[in-house]
Amino acid sequence: MRPAANFALWTVWGLFVAVATLAIGVIWFPQLPVRQPLAFNHVRHQPMACVLCHRGVETRAFAGIPDIATCLNCHATPPVKTPAEVATWNTAVQAQHMTWHTATRLPDHVYFSHRRHVELVQLDCAACHGNMADRTTPPAQPLKPISMNNCLDCHRQQSASTDCARCHK
Amino acid sequence: MPRWGMAIDLDRCTGCQACVVACKQENNVPFSTPAQADQGRQISWLYLQTEIEGAYPHVQVRFRPMLCQHCDRPPCTFVCPTSATYKNEEGLVAQIYPRCIGCRYCANACPYSVKSFNYDEPVWPKQLAASLNKDVSVRYKGVIEKCTFCSHRLTRAREQAAAEGRALREEEYQPACVQACPANAMVFGDLDNPHSRVAQWSASPRAERLLEDLGTKPKVTYLKGGV
Numbered sequence: 354m355r356p357a358a359n360f361a362l363w364t365v366w367g368l369f370v371a372v373a374t375l376a377i378g379v380i381w382f383p384q385l386p387v388r389q390p391l392a393f394n395h396v397r398h399q400p401m402a403c404v405l406c407h408r409g410v411e412t413r414a415f416a417g418i419p420d421i422a423t424c425l426n427c428h429a430t431p432p433v434k435t436p437a438e439v440a441t442w443n444t445a446v447q448a449q450h451m452t453w454h455t456a457t458r459l460p461d462h463v464y465f466s467h468r469r470h471v472e473l474v475q476l477d478c479a480a481c482h483g484n485m486a487d488r489t490t491p492p493a494q495p496l497k498p499i500s501m502n503n504c505l506d507c508h509r510q511q512s513a514s515t516d517c518a519r520c521h522k
Numbered sequence: 523m524p525r526w527g528m529a530i531d532l533d534r535c536t537g538c539q540a541c542v543v544a545c546k547q548e549n550n551v552p553f554s555t556p557a558q559a560d561q562g563r564q565i566s567w568l569y570l571q572t573e574i575e576g577a578y579p580h581v582q583v584r585f586r587p588m589l590c591q592h593c594d595r596p597p598c599t600f601v602c603p604t605s606a607t608y609k610n611e612e613g614l615v616a617q618i619y620p621r622c623i624g625c626r627y628c629a630n631a632c633p634y635s636v637k638s639f640n641y642d643e644p645v646w647p648k649q650l651a652a653s654l655n656k657d658v659s660v661r662y663k664g665v666i667e668k669c670t671f672c673s674h675r676l677t678r679a680r681e682q683a684a685a686e687g688r689a690l691r692e693e694e695y696q697p698a699c700v701q702a703c704p705a706n707a708m709v710f711g712d713l714d715n716p717h718s719r720v721a722q723w724s725a726s727p728r729a730e731r732l733l734e735d736l737g738t739k740p741k742v743t744y745l746k747g748g749v
Contacts, residue, residue, distance in 0.1 A: 518670070
């Protein structure tokens with residue numbers, strides 16, 4: 354084979370591998386990893402109910418993310434050990450704000466009400482969020498992928514409405 | 523199962539356009555530029571159509587609020603290739619934006635011309651960007667949009683009723699235009715409930731439905747001829 358033809362073949366092959374890798378990455382990792390300011394340990398906080406920190410899930414559409422004031426209700430001293438984490442904690446206490454990042458996100462065209470699912474239907478948080486209670490570190494990705502198919506499977510099992518307009522806004 | 527519908531008394535309508543403003547604000551309907559309007563590309567879920575009747579000197583002007591008629595036999599749903607628009611079991615003709623491929627078959631099939639196509643990405647003045655209604659998504663370039671009878675309000679009202687352990691009361695679900703009308707020219711409710719005002723207005727001898735001979739069976743009724 355001539356060197357030019359060989360080069361072209363390798364170029365096409367390289368492009369194919371790059372596109373395939375990108376496609377696999379997009380399918381498997383649809384969002385960038387989420388890095389939390391502190392390595393929050395959910396196991397350590399058992400058997401507290403989720404709603405103690407994630408306030409509003411029973412009364413509102415949106416689930417609350419706890420602010421530093423919620424942590425300070427129980428923690429008088431920094432509950433972390435490494436100097437970097439202690440510094441993050443102290444900064445958050447001074448600023449009276451801790452920036453936790455949401456791992457589970459819904460598209461803008463979807464209406465989802467935590468109140469309807471948690472309070473009215475008594476759905477377990479793990480049904481959508483996976484077993485967060487057993488996590489010792491925050492996951493970089495949602496433990497369970499949120500997809501319309503998952504929603505529809507559950508709605509069919511529970512004989513809930515599958516009318517598109519109920520959830521698409 | 524209720525069958526939601528609307529009745530509008532044209533003799534009461536003063537043409538104040540409060541319904542138009544309320545609809546735009548409630549449903550994040552974008553503003554149109556003069557250039558878009560010149561091309562017939564303005565987006566409106568509800569607009570006032572001026573109708574002039576009679577001849578000089580006996581001329582009468584009416585304002586007819588035009589919106590999706592939520593037909594019982596909606597022509598738009600029959601031509602949609604992706605089921606992005608469909609009639610649900612409560613009679614609401616819904617539009618699911620992520621499914622819409624922007625073919626505009628539905629807009630052409632609609633005899634009432636009440637479906638709008640997004641030729642451009644919506645642009646909001648900075649001051650208004652924060653006041654968008656979170657219960658309604660902002661549509662994007664390339665999809666059709668139209669009146670939904672504020673179905674997000676139905677979702678909210680149904681949830682509130684369930685939280686209080688009771689059935690949904692008809693008056694809890696009112697579209698923004700009906701709520702805003704200062705002349706009480708619009709009523710909304712269950713057409714199958716003979717005691718509802720909308721059913722009574724729809725059965726009035728003054729009632730008319732637009733282009734009824736096409737067989738679309740619209741669920742918006744207009745009343746006129748009372749004065």
